[in-house]
Amino acid sequence: MDIMTSVGLVAGIIVIATMMLLGGDLHMFISEHAMIIIFGGSTAATMIRFPLSALMHGLPLGAKFAFTMSRLSAHDLVDELARIAEIARKQGPVGLEKVETDEPFLAKGIRYVADGYDLDFIRDNLERDRDNFLMHLDEGSKIYRAVGDCAPAFGMVGTLIGMVQMFANMTDPSKLGPFMATALLATLYGALVANLFCIPIADKLHGKLLDEETNRTLIIDGILMIRDSKSPTLVREMLLAYLPEKHRHAEGEPVPA
Numbered sequence: 001m002d003i004m005t006s007v008g009l010v011a012g013i014i015v016i017a018t019m020m021l022l023g024g025d026l027h028m029f030i031s032e033h034a035m036i037i038i039f040g041g042s043t044a045a046t047m048i049r050f051p052l053s054a055l056m057h058g059l060p061l062g063a064k065f066a067f068t069m070s071r072l073s074a075h076d077l078v079d080e081l082a083r084i085a086e087i088a089r090k091q092g093p094v095g096l097e098k099v100e101t102d103e104p105f106l107a108k109g110i111r112y113v114a115d116g117y118d119l120d121f122i123r124d125n126l127e128r129d130r131d132n133f134l135m136h137l138d139e140g141s142k143i144y145r146a147v148g149d150c151a152p153a154f155g156m157v158g159t160l161i162g163m164v165q166m167f168a169n170m171t172d173p174s175k176l177g178p179f180m181a182t183a184l185l186a187t188l189y190g191a192l193v194a195n196l197f198c199i200p201i202a203d204k205l206h207g208k209l210l211d212e213e214t215n216r217t218l219i220i221d222g223i224l225m226i227r228d229s230k231s232p233t234l235v236r237e238m239l240l241a242y243l244p245e246k247h248r249h250a251e252g253e254p255v256p257a
Contacts, residue, residue, distance in 0.1 A: 002069045005204060012196045034158055034185040038193060041154035042147050049146050054139045062140025065208050066201045071102040074215055078239045081222035084110060085232040105129065105216055109223035119227055126223065130216040134209060141205035148198030155190020159183040218242045 020029050047055070072080060080101060087095050096114040101107050108129070112122045162183025169175040218239055225235050 002067055002204075005067050005201075008200065009196070016192065016196070028181070029185065029188070031182050031185040031189075033162075033182045034155075034189050037158035037161065037186055038151055038154050038189040041157065042150040042193070045150045045154070046143060046146050050139070050143060055143065057136040058139030058141075058143045061136050062144055062201065062205050065137060065140070065212075066204050070208075070211060070215060072106075072215070074211075074218060074242055077103070077106070077215055077218055077222070078236060078243065080106065081219070081226070081239060082232045082236040085222075085226050085230065085235040088113070088226050089229070089232060103219070105133075106219050106223075109219055113223060113227045119224060122227055123220065123224060126216075126220045130213075130220065133216070134213055137205060137209045137212065141202050141209060144198045144205065145202035148194040148202060151193040151198065152187075152190040155187040158186025158190070162186060214242055 017026070020026055050058070080103075084096065084099055087099060093114050093116060096110050099110055099114075101110065105126075109122065109126055112125070160183075162179050162181075166176055166179035166183065169179065222235060222239055225238065230238075
């Protein structure tokens, strides 16, 4: 689990709730009209901006990856692929049938090699799988960013609606307070939804997308080298190029051939 996402959201909610409680009762910050304009308007605008298929894939995948980490880091993948190359060298492709890994994408590549598929088939299928996954993850990032862009704008729309209602009822002082509260709370809700939830999650997903692109490309290259019967030492040295320079030699020593 990506603990930083959860901690950040909880910390932000605590800060906002504390400031509200210091100034009075939380009930004064609840407005059904403001919720309708923010959540209803943002949802409607997002539905117009994206096709249904993108929403169906992007939203749940984005929510999942915002709160989870990859099972294996890039450095762990280098070690894992070097270990698998060692098994393939000693036992042949048949020996890979008993290899277990926590990374589903890597497990798929191992199965292709164990089943004896040719190099072009393995490359094409893994690259297609990677590209489809990254496309859906990118859609998730764009959707959350779109909601983050819409929410403050609809907060301003809610504020304008509240101001119009307030000025239209200047003759009735009892209505001025509720309309002013609705106007201000719409702006507050829009700012919170955008800056505490949607935009940070969109940025987190963009970072996860870059990491997943690196990891899955690393896996594809490693699997192809294993299919091509490359030595474990060569597999490790070639894949170390995916790691930052400071991690290549301090953390990764070549596997004995």
